[in-house]
Structures are given as structure tokens and as C-alpha cells.
Amino acid sequence: MDTTATTTPPPAGSTSPPPSRRPGPPLPGTTVAAWAGAVLYLLAVGLLVGGASQASGTVHGVGAMLSVCLLVGLLRRRPLLTLATALLGSTLVVAGMPTSDASPLSASYQGQFLSFLAVDAVLGFIVATCTRRASIVAVAVSCVIQLLVVGGFAHGNDMTVNAVIAVLAMAASCTVGLLSRERREHAVALRSQEVAEAVTAERLRIARELHDMVAHSIGIIAIQAGVGSRVIETQPAEAREALRAIEATSRETLSGLRRTLVALRQADSGAAGTAQASRAPSPGLADLERLAAATADAGVQVDLHLSGERRPLPADIDLSAYRIVQEALxxxxxxxxxxxxxxxxxxxDGELSVEIVDDGRGATASGSAHGFGLVGMRERVGLLHGRLSAGTRPEGGFRVAALVPLPAPVAVPAAAR
Structure with missing residues (x-):
């Protein structure tokens, strides 16, 4: 019983982002370390306020700003709680400054509001990662608290300058957070588009392969079956030939379908699929004589003309040229x-030319020019950066011509050949 899990690809054209991997369980001790960092941050703030009461406000502000590094572990898990803790610590640093024998503009008050820069850094992280509602609430609460603290502990021109600096710092952090959020969303959208385009291209490739492989064989089988049914009573030998042609064509088609399925399952089957695929190589221009013989069995004689220096071609060009001839026939x-x-x-020297010409009735309203065959030909040639022309000839019949650029030939030593 096959228990291999399969994943259904997203529909073509879908713009939804690919499913993201859920984060695994936290490593042992990381949660404890995060909460321990929050406790250490509050202890550091307490030491700044109580143990360094005679230091200047700049020392207190820088110390509180550096102490917020202890909240990094908690920030990744509880960003809003981290913001509240940082606001509490910064407010305690500003409120804990000594006021006796010191005027509001004395040296002890200079730089005390630097501690709120750490709060702004946490605010930028929230804007970049949290939902819009949580970001708006966090910005509003932080702005109100900072302005209240500045208004309560600064006076005169000092209050105006510090309020403006606080607002500008919050605006800068929010701008950086918004830019980071937009960049991440843009990256997700690009990945989603790439996945959708890859799925669409793969579906088109499979559709071309199945159409080119099955349509030719089914057409020959239908014609041979009609011939066999008409002559089975009067010409048993001809009927047996038709049945043999049907059997050979059916086996060839089944082999091609099996090869396509192996290629589709190659990622799951691993080396076994690769080995099976190697035993059934894709067709190429070397198989044109066999294709011409099968077409002759269907009642159309094929004159095959090869010119130029015959040499091995890249696999994609070789297969595409064969499929173009197959579909045209x-x-x-x-x-x-x-x-x-x-x-x-x-x-x-620089390109491969493929031309198929007949002297039949040409394109009709329901003929070959209106099916999927020409669409597949154009897609194949376009992927190879070539040119395709198809249409009715002035003297009658239909003509399909393709020009595919070839890579520069590489000299191969005789021993390697």
C-alpha cells in the first residue's frame, strides 16, 4: 500500500502566497531565557536609577538604551509585552532622576530621554511584523506616554525640543518598519508569482507532450481501424496488416505515456525512476524514418530530406524538432x-531548419490551423527562441517551417566519440 504523501500544486494564476512552514517548538530553555532577560532588564533599570543617582542624564539614557538588548528574546515571542516593559523602564529612568539642587536645564537632565530610542526600536519591530491593528495601538500608546513623560519632566524650550525629537524618532522607526513590511510582502508576492508561473509552464509542457504524442498515434490507429473494418471480409491479409500497425502504434504510445509518467514521478521514485527513464529515451530526429514509416502505414507517403552536417543536438532542440514534424504529419x-x-x-551552422510541405487542401475552418497543434508548435519554438511560420501555400497545400538557433558546435575528441 502506497503511503507516500502528495502535495496538490496551487491553481495556475493563483496569487496566494505559498504555505509557510510553521515554526517548530521552541528549543528547551529559550522561553526561560526570554523571561529571564526581561527580569534582568528591570534589574538593570533599577540599578541605573538607584545605584547611579549622581550620574548625568546621558549616562542613564544610554544605559537604559543598551539594557533593552536583554529584551530581544521576549520581543520575538511577546512584542507588545516587550514594548510595555521598555516603556516602563524608560519612564522609570526619566522619573528617577534626582531633582534636588538641580534645575531642569542642569547637566543631570541632559540626555535623559535617550532611553526612549530603545522604545522606538521595539516599536519599529512591531510595525514590521505585527498586524496593522496591533501596530496602530502600539504607536498610539507609545506616542501618548512619551509625550506625557516629556511634558512632565521637561520645561520651556527644552520641552519643545524633546517633544519634537520624540515625535521624529517615532516617525522614523515606524517608517523603517513599514518599509520592511512592504519589502517582505513584495518578496512573498514574487515567490507566489514564480510558483504560479512554474506550475503553468509545467502544465503547458505536459499538455504539449501528451497532445503531440497521443494525437499522432490515435490518428493512425483510427485510420488503420477503418481500413481493417472495410477489408476484413475481402482482404484478410490487409486487415491483419492494419491490426499489426494498430498494435505497434498502441505499444509505442503506451511506452511514451509511461515515459512521461516516469518523468512526472521522478522526484518521488528517485534513482529507480531515473534508471527506468534512461531505458526509454525521448524520441528525436534520429527516429524520423520510423515516424515516416508509421505515417506511410496511415496512407501518407513521406519524402524525408536531410541536408547539412548531421550532428548531435541538445536534448530539448532534438525533442522539439521531432514533435514539430510529428504534429505536422x-x-x-x-x-x-x-x-x-x-x-x-x-x-x-547556426540554426536548424524544419519544413513540412503537403499538396493537400490547405487550412479549413475546422482544420489544423485551428487546433492545439499549431499552438503547441509555436510554444515549443518560442521557448527555444526560434521562429515558426505556418499557412496555406499559394500553389496549394499547407506549409509549416521552423527555424531554431543552434549552440556553437563543440569539438569532441575521437576517443570520446
Missing amino acids: TNVVRHAGTGHCRVSIDYG
């Missing part, structure tokens, strides 16, 4: 109404 068999066509392959 399928259209000749099904729609042209003729018993003859010509296939020309030219191995040029």
Missing part, C-alpha cells in the same frame, strides 16, 4: 486529404 494525415508530403531537415 498528424495534421497532414487528418486534414490535408492527400497521400504525399515532404519533410526537410537542414542542419545549418
Whole structure:
């Protein structure tokens, strides 16, 4: 019984972000360390207020700003609680400054509001990671508390300057948080788009392979079956030939379908799938004679012309050229109404030329020019940065021509060949 889990790909064109992995359980001791950091932060604030009462406000502010590093562990788990703790600690630092024998503008009061910069850093993290409602609440509460503290412990011009600096610092932290949030959302949207495009491209590739592989074989099978049913009473030998052609074509089609399924399951089957796929290679231009023979069995004689220096081609170009010829011959068999066509392959120095010409009835309203075959041809040639032309010839019949650029040939040592 197969118990392998499968994942259904998202529908093409979907813009929903890919499912994110849920974070695993916290490591042992990390939660305890986070709460211990919060306790140490409050102890550090208490030491600044009580143990360094004669130090200047700048020393208190810098000390409180550095002490907020102890809240990093708690910030990742409880950002709002971390903001409340940082606000409490900064307010205690400002309120704990000695007021006896010191005027509001004395040295002991200079820089005491630096501690709120750590609060602004926590606020920026909340804006970047939390929901919009939580961010709005956090910004409003932080702004009110900071302005109240500045208004209560600063006077005159000093109060105005500190209030403006506090507002600007909060605005800067919120701006950085918003930019970080937008950048992350944009990255998620790009990943979602890439996944959707990859799924769409894979579906189109599978559709092209199945169409090009099955349509040709089914067309030949239908024609051979019709021939066999008409001559089975009068010409048993011809009927047996038709049945043998149907059997051979069916086996070839099943082999191609099996090869496609192996390629689709290759990620799950691992080395076994790779080995099976290697035993059933994809078709290429070397199989054109066999394709021409199968088409001849369906009643259309194929004149195959090869020119240029025949050499191994990249796998994608080789397969695409074969599929183009296969689909064009399928259209000749099904729609042209003729018993003859010509296939020309030219191995040029810089490009591969593929041409299929027949002298049949050409394109009709329901003919080959209106099916999925030409669409698949254009997609294949477009992926290879080539050009495709298809249409009715002035002298009659239909012509399909494709030009595919070839990579520069690489010299191969004779021993390697």
C-alpha cells in the first residue's frame, strides 16, 4: 500500500502566497531565557536609577538604551509585552532622576530621554511584523506616554525640543518598519508569482507532450481501424496488416505515456525512476524514418530530406524538432486529404531548419490551423527562441517551417566519440 504523501500544486494564476512552514517548538530553555532577560532588564533599570543617582542624564539614557538588548528574546515571542516593559523602564529612568539642587536645564537632565530610542526600536519591530491593528495601538500608546513623560519632566524650550525629537524618532522607526513590511510582502508576492508561473509552464509542457504524442498515434490507429473494418471480409491479409500497425502504434504510445509518467514521478521514485527513464529515451530526429514509416502505414507517403552536417543536438532542440514534424504529419494525415508530403531537415551552422510541405487542401475552418497543434508548435519554438511560420501555400497545400538557433558546435575528441 502506497503511503507516500502528495502535495496538490496551487491553481495556475493563483496569487496566494505559498504555505509557510510553521515554526517548530521552541528549543528547551529559550522561553526561560526570554523571561529571564526581561527580569534582568528591570534589574538593570533599577540599578541605573538607584545605584547611579549622581550620574548625568546621558549616562542613564544610554544605559537604559543598551539594557533593552536583554529584551530581544521576549520581543520575538511577546512584542507588545516587550514594548510595555521598555516603556516602563524608560519612564522609570526619566522619573528617577534626582531633582534636588538641580534645575531642569542642569547637566543631570541632559540626555535623559535617550532611553526612549530603545522604545522606538521595539516599536519599529512591531510595525514590521505585527498586524496593522496591533501596530496602530502600539504607536498610539507609545506616542501618548512619551509625550506625557516629556511634558512632565521637561520645561520651556527644552520641552519643545524633546517633544519634537520624540515625535521624529517615532516617525522614523515606524517608517523603517513599514518599509520592511512592504519589502517582505513584495518578496512573498514574487515567490507566489514564480510558483504560479512554474506550475503553468509545467502544465503547458505536459499538455504539449501528451497532445503531440497521443494525437499522432490515435490518428493512425483510427485510420488503420477503418481500413481493417472495410477489408476484413475481402482482404484478410490487409486487415491483419492494419491490426499489426494498430498494435505497434498502441505499444509505442503506451511506452511514451509511461515515459512521461516516469518523468512526472521522478522526484518521488528517485534513482529507480531515473534508471527506468534512461531505458526509454525521448524520441528525436534520429527516429524520423520510423515516424515516416508509421505515417506511410496511415496512407501518407513521406519524402524525408536531410541536408547539412548531421550532428548531435541538445536534448530539448532534438525533442522539439521531432514533435514539430510529428504534429505536422498528424495534421497532414487528418486534414490535408492527400497521400504525399515532404519533410526537410537542414542542419545549418547556426540554426536548424524544419519544413513540412503537403499538396493537400490547405487550412479549413475546422482544420489544423485551428487546433492545439499549431499552438503547441509555436510554444515549443518560442521557448527555444526560434521562429515558426505556418499557412496555406499559394500553389496549394499547407506549409509549416521552423527555424531554431543552434549552440556553437563543440569539438569532441575521437576517443570520446
